[in-house]
Amino acid sequence: MKILLSTVALLFSFITAFGQAQSPAADLVSWSAKHRLSVSDFGVKLKKGKVGKAGFQLATETRTNLYTHQKRVIVRNNMVRSASSINPGQHVQEQLRFQQTLFDIMEIYARQLRQATQTPTAATSTARKPGPEEQIVAAAAKRRQHYGVDTQYGTLAAKQAKWEKTIKQELAALQSFAVPE
Template identity: 35%
Template sequence: MLRLLLFLLLALVTLPAQAQLTAAATADYLPWSATRRLTAADFRLALRANTNMRGSSAVFQFGMEGNAYDLLGKRGNAVVHNNMFRSASWLDTTEVSEVSRSLRYQQTLFDIQEIYARRLRQQGRANAWKIIMVGKPDLQELSAQLLKEDQQRQVKYTEETAYGTIEQAQEAWERQILKELQELQAFQLTD
């Protein structure tokens, strides 16, 4: 018991004072939102004239800012962020009829990623003491595993909906995603 107390005291003395949660605060990163959907203005990478690129591409990222101790506090969910990197994302607006479909497709990809960001919050918070005391599961490994699952699911969605163009499949995916987001609502960041 004395060893445990000494370990905890040493850990608390050597910890950084406060993790800074800055990634989501920068203007070039758009955090996922339950109430705000993507718009054409969110895509800031301008396509050059006479380019062969069509459709859209968005760069989404999720990750952690802070340490395992931050997972224990009231702001534990804020340790994990899910953002769109605006300046690396583009949207072809030459075919007006395709803009809404492209936005819907990219929003669905962003929503899928939010599921995995919430799972990272859930698993990180559930295992915070174990991570601090034993070092397992490793947060970087957990994050990498969930990112891989997220990317595989995004590929599956893209294939099954043909980039969001098969309406019935798109609607089925949206229903399933909404269900999963609701199940993980406790791990949602507030807007």
């Protein structure tokens, strides 16, 4: 009986651990040229009078080949559902357009980071030198802020259209650094 209870408890702990390991990925929405943000992508729905915001994540992961000792950087551009909110009762299309444009700006910088880190490097034991990541993330934050101020957070239609055109051109120029869909 004790063995059965121990086995059941062990099985339950594996199931719980597996479920927890799977949930972080479900909390992320990866950038995609085919999928535009929708209300269902936002984890928090706000009440009247509240303004939403999206939480974006430009994540890098370094993988080292055990045989060649070369390092390769993987760059991901995601929106975090649980850190993103939208007010479904107030100017939904404008909110989605604004957040999508911010997401698109982040994709430009994700592609620039992929470009800057595309060549595998030899793994060394010396202290890490500041890489392009810090500069690119800072530039992305500055650009997103400039976009928000310039378009009054997506409310000026002419300026919004101009930004969208520029972003589309920049994404096209960096197409070879897009993640295959």
